[in-house]
Amino acid sequence: MAKLWTIIKREYLERVRSKWFLIATFLGPVFFAAIIIVPAWLASRSKATSEVYDITILDATGTGFGQRLAAAIAGDTTDKNKIPQVLVLPPAELTKAESTATRDVMSKKKTGYLVVTAQTVAGETASYAGRNASSLPDMSQIRNALRQTILASRLEKIGIDNSRTKELTFIPLEFSTDRITDRGRGGSGMASVFFGFAIGFLLYMTIIIYGQTIMSSVIEEKTSRVAEVVMSSVPTDTLLVGKVLGVGAVGLTQQILWVATTYVLLKAREPIMAKLGAPTTTFTLPEISLGAAILFLSFFILGFIFYSSLYAAVGSSVNSEQEARQAATPLMIMIVFAGVFIQPVLLNPTGTTALVLSLVPVTSPIIMPIRMAVTGVPPLEMAASIGFLVLGCAAALWLASRIYRVGLLMYGKKPTMREMARWISYSR
């Protein structure tokens, strides 16, 4: 035990003292602050941009629909620059007008153009083309204005007074979303998605970074032959476990520092947002119970053990960093596979894909915490996921220790998969 501690201590202290660790630890929160503040800042800009006014309305309705639409897009503003330009024309000239308008957009005279026809008045179709076509707030403002204007025309047709239509069709709705889980209602939907994303991303990054750290550390010991000296003093399994735990503790330290600083930054978020000139929206962190925190921690530790022991095995079987990069590709694919599913699972945390991925040890260390963050996970699924992951860790450690103890002493050419499979059967 004393020797295991010696190995853990060396791995931990040597890394925590390194410049690299300090830099990463301080840059991390800046990064997290960015991913928390920037989306909120963007969200605060969900009112349409000024570009939405800089469009041309090609009005082929012959009913003055275009003028009304322009007024609806402009809203209550009296600023003349904020009223879109309207071009009234007969339907026959529409094609020509569209190509002129396209050229205007291409030469940056205008942002875009909106075509309204008789079908638009009937509530069927309308079309928009422009540089800001991918801006959701802009498009939703145009869509709302279209709806409002169509509704107003219909109301007028059935004889409702022009002055009243405006008040009837004006609906400045603010839509707030709240999440309900098995445990009740909590936090805003947006906040929990951010939170889930942050957790998933944190685990994903940490596993990649520290998995590769372990791999490099094993390669260093092997190529410098320090491994042989250490192996003459302690069993190889102790060395392997000491490494995984020592480097894991570094990862954990870094995460705790990250989470703590991010928490402080989040507390100080409102003043920062105010400085950026963005309106402060209420953004409450989802409350994390002690039980949930322990579960997050368990998934991190187990996931780390699973991947880092495999990384150690890869490190022991190669002779250089270059070889290692290639040999670690299958592992990388496994992790990236999990990473690719972060977003789909965030969007549909209770679907079959999410369920399966949160049970398979390869993906569960990343996917299950995300599900936990955004939805309630039934205790049975949780228990099964942890159970499988523990089994997965045991298998990974077993496999790694068999490869590790042979690989560390094998110099020369890179082993093939078949040779590595044979190592597993070696006694020692």
Added chain:
Amino acid sequence: MADNAIDIEGITKRYSGHTAVRELTLRVPQGSVYGLLGPNGAGKTTTIRMILNIIAPDSGTIRIFGQPFDDRRITERMGYLPEERGLYRKMQVRNVLKFLAELKGVRGREADRRINEWLERLSLKTPEKDWGLAKVDELSRGMQQKVQFIGTLLHDPDLVILDEPFSGLDPVNAQALKDTVVDLKRRGKTVIFSTHLMDNAERLCDSVCIIARGEKVLDGAVTTVKEEHGRKNIALALAGDGMQSVASILRDRSLVRRADDSNRFFEIEMAPGANPQVLLRRIIESGASVQRFEMIQPSLHQIFLEKVGGNAPVGEGDAWGRVEEGMTGHG
């Protein structure tokens, strides 16, 4: 039993496709300097790794100081210097040494005290400069080798195992190593080293074991080995260019089995049953002026060549090349 530092009884280690060590039995007396000799790839490193319990033999037993070799407390009485040396490059020298000491059960202040002592003894710590505070990769190659010695000896092991300790050493460090080995022996420690440099082995070792292709060729005390395995050889040196005149005599296969030109003298191996006195008489009769005619014991080098080189080419031989590849590669 307890008189032996190491008792190895019929150990075998197989890798797929070849046998690295076959039925090897050897005993290393306590307090002796023991040489494990053999060409590259003979199984020396594999044997050493088994003694150190880094790998386990497929069959056979190893006892160290009378204890089973996998008794973990035994490892704290052993010090090991691997063939190719290296340390954690980014670590401070002092921290590396402390780490190695702790792995051998020496901790805290005691470790610090010994590290200081050793750093001073090998002049890595002088009033001007304490290399202990530098990082390993700031040290010269020679200094790194010194640090590695310290790491091997810091816990004052009773059994010191050095794998090819002389390879890559500069003459100053090589001398320091020899002095250290002698000093260890004086203090009752047992030292085993593997080498293919017979000169060093002959000078330093009390006993040797020659292995080739994973099998023991011969072993025993150096004096016994020489008596038993070497025929009495003759060192012959003649004044001037007298060698020319005796060339025909040396070619007489009824008298001389082999004559080895060592430049300053010939090392002559007599033919079986031939009388050295007859040889001397004939040389004198040939008119040559004899400066040296001495009955000498064959060198370990000669025994080695005879025993190992007899049925396989020495040095770069293909046969050995293959064995070595098999042992250190992934076959």
